[in-house]
Amino acid sequence: MAVASNTSPMIRKSESASQWWTRWLDPSERTLAVLLLLPAALLLSLIIVYPVVRLVWTSFQNLSLTSGVPAKFSGLENYALMLEDPIFWEATWNTVLITLITVPGALVFGLALALMANLPFKRKWPVRLSLLIPWALPLSFAGLIFAWFFHSEYGVVNDILRRVGISGIIWFNSAGWAFAAICLTIIWKTSSFMALIILAGLQTIPRSLYEAADVDGAGRLRQFFEITLPLLKPAIVVALIFRTITALQTFDIPFTMTRGGPGTSTSTLAMYIHQNTVDFLDLGYGSALAVVMFAISMCVTTVYLRMIRTKG
Amino acid sequence: MSSVSFRRLEKAYGPLRIVKGIDLEIADKEFVVLVGPSGCGKSTTLRMLAGLESISGGEIRIGERVVNKLPPRERDIAMVFQDYALYPHKTVYDNMAFSLKVRGVPASDIRTRITQAADMLGIGQLLDRKPSQLSGGQRQRVAMGRAIVRRPQVFLFDEPLSNLDAKLRGQVRTEIKRLHQAVGTTIIYVTHDQVEAMTLADRIVILKGGEIEQVGTPDEVYNKPASVFVGGFIGSPAMNFAKAQLQGGRLKFEGGADIPLNPGVDVKSVALDGRDVVVGIRPEHFSAAGQGATLSGRVQVVEPLGSDTLIHFAVGSSTLTARVVPEMRPSPGEILEIGVDPSRVHIFDAGTERALH
Numbered sequence A: 001m002a003v004a005s006n007t008s009p010m011i012r013k014s015e016s017a018s019q020w021w022t023r024w025l026d027p028s029e030r031t032l033a034v035l036l037l038l039p040a041a042l043l044l045s046l047i048i049v050y051p052v053v054r055l056v057w058t059s060f061q062n063l064s065l066t067s068g069v070p071a072k073f074s075g076l077e078n079y080a081l082m083l084e085d086p087i088f089w090e091a092t093w094n095t096v097l098i099t100l101i102t103v104p105g106a107l108v109f110g111l112a113l114a115l116m117a118n119l120p121f122k123r124k125w126p127v128r129l130s131l132l133i134p135w136a137l138p139l140s141f142a143g144l145i146f147a148w149f150f151h152s153e154y155g156v157v158n159d160i161l162r163r164v165g166i167s168g169i170i171w172f173n174s175a176g177w178a179f180a181a182i183c184l185t186i187i188w189k190t191s192s193f194m195a196l197i198i199l200a201g202l203q204t205i206p207r208s209l210y211e212a213a214d215v216d217g218a219g220r221l222r223q224f225f226e227i228t229l230p231l232l233k234p235a236i237v238v239a240l241i242f243r244t245i246t247a248l249q250t251f252d253i254p255f256t257m258t259r260g261g262p263g264t265s266t267s268t269l270a271m272y273i274h275q276n277t278v279d280f281l282d283l284g285y286g287s288a289l290a291v292v293m294f295a296i297s298m299c300v301t302t303v304y305l306r307m308i309r310t311k312g
Numbered sequence B: 001m002s003s004v005s006f007r008r009l010e011k012a013y014g015p016l017r018i019v020k021g022i023d024l025e026i027a028d029k030e031f032v033v034l035v036g037p038s039g040c041g042k043s044t045t046l047r048m049l050a051g052l053e054s055i056s057g058g059e060i061r062i063g064e065r066v067v068n069k070l071p072p073r074e075r076d077i078a079m080v081f082q083d084y085a086l087y088p089h090k091t092v093y094d095n096m097a098f099s100l101k102v103r104g105v106p107a108s109d110i111r112t113r114i115t116q117a118a119d120m121l122g123i124g125q126l127l128d129r130k131p132s133q134l135s136g137g138q139r140q141r142v143a144m145g146r147a148i149v150r151r152p153q154v155f156l157f158d159e160p161l162s163n164l165d166a167k168l169r170g171q172v173r174t175e176i177k178r179l180h181q182a183v184g185t186t187i188i189y190v191t192h193d194q195v196e197a198m199t200l201a202d203r204i205v206i207l208k209g210g211e212i213e214q215v216g217t218p219d220e221v222y223n224k225p226a227s228v229f230v231g232g233f234i235g236s237p238a239m240n241f242a243k244a245q246l247q248g249g250r251l252k253f254e255g256g257a258d259i260p261l262n263p264g265v266d267v268k269s270v271a272l273d274g275r276d277v278v279v280g281i282r283p284e285h286f287s288a289a290g291q292g293a294t295l296s297g298r299v300q301v302v303e304p305l306g307s308d309t310l311i312h313f314a315v316g317s318s319t320l321t322a323r324v325v326p327e328m329r330p331s332p333g334e335i336l337e338i339g340v341d342p343s344r345v346h347i348f349d350a351g352t353e354r355a356l357h
Helices: A002-014 A017-025 A029-059 A077-083 A086-117 A125-136 A139-149 A156-163 A175-202 A207-216 A220-248 A252-257 A269-279 A283-311 B042-050 B092-102 B107-121 B136-150 B166-183 B194-200 B218-223 B228-233
Strands: B004-013 B016-026 B031-035 B057-062 B077-080 B154-158 B186-191 B203-208 B211-216 B240-247 B250-253 B258-260 B276-281 B286-288 B293-304 B309-315 B318-324 B335-340 B346-349
Touching (some): A077 A283, A086 A269, A269 A283, B004 B042, B016 B042, B016 B211, B031 B042, B042 B186, B166 B194, B186 B194, B194 B218, B228 B346
Antiparallel strands (some): B203 B211, B240 B318, B286 B335
């Protein structure tokens, strides 16, 4: 091999145009690999790398479409502004809170749903279908439906509360109740996604392990904690990564249910980005906010991936 | 340690009957092998004994207790599964300790029992490893260790060697036999491999279509097969079968060849004369011409195996296989004169396929 690589530059120097053309038609594996990857690499650059680079660049600019002033480089000014912006902190805190509440909530409900769906039903498809429906519904649609469920006068939730003797709650008038309604809706909407991933994990656990545990004398609860849960860890971590990233980007459900209200008490970081870029047309500040959200997502993903690697 | 009994044991899935009324008594400390082809109901029977399958009818007793409705954990049995069923996230030690922890055995006792079992199986150095870090043979031994530490009344083995290669299978087979000799517990072992059945069992139970075809010691099922099925299933290479008719105390094969009848067969009592029969001769019961009766046929294929030679030859419409000394090397196409001991020739009814002697 060493001999071949030493001689190849000499050969290349002396090769004629026709030889070069032959080499081009019969490329080495390395050239072929590069050629085959090139279209995908170009496409990815176009749809991912360029927008991200452009976003970061815009975040360093003073670019507001309503000011009538041309864009100019402003360094870290947008970021400095962000640190003093109370709405940014409120929206970030709300986003973190939604993530901290809805991700574990969806995990617990998703796990319960997956365990139910994994029971030996004679007909499995109705169970699987009922799991899929909430997942398949558009987020904004789910938000609108639940806004009706939580309506103070006509909502089914208050109707049930009144039937059990609890006076109705005006859900969207108080920051706390509005936040609770949003979290419940997100948990309902996203539990099925968690359940689907966990169900796939459950189905990889061999039945013979439970039979061995039966013979070993372990009851159902012990089997769950000693066999099911440890063997589900990889599926749970994958589900948590996806769910956490989407939770950090929460937009549709609070947007359709409360528009961030009352006041800005249920506004999320994604909604604040939307408000700045779409409503106020302040692309520089909006981009800086988006960069922060991107950084948070990347940090969380890195932490999860490290967790998987450590477990592995 | 305990006896096991099945009385009219049945298992059906809807209209499909898998086990059709099995009666069997297994003595304390006995090593019984259930053997048969796929779908004969052997694993289902074992799983019903373990409590992993409900029974559709009949009764199962372990010792004096009827265990029909008891869950597996209350039957005091230990089972080695076909895929070993080791908990992949636990170490070998924790796999072996699991059932003892569940039963509340003190930690010091657990350690003692595991150390003893590990020493017996030669897996002492593997206790800190996970199952994924073990070879197939090591996993098999850990699965046995997990069963041993329990000190159950009955050990159940469900095709435990089928995932091992041929060489390892032989080694582990010997270990299982040694284990039985050491612990002396009743063992019920399921396999489809007749070699495992013959080498391990005190008694073999041969199943076919959910029914017992024959129960006997390895010698009995080999030398006195109760049916064409048993004759063909036990022994390798398989027993030869050829259609024949009994005439005047001789077996006349299709194509004209004939040999004297097994002297052990009482022609009058079974009213055989003139009836069509199936003749069974094991390949190893042929010998050089001149010893016993002589049978002739045209040689088709010769397979030298080193230790002996397999000769495939045609007698009438049947092709028979003889296992003879390595020096015997006839050429294909040649007419072979080969000896056969009439006392080792088995005769089965052509209709019922049951043995006639």
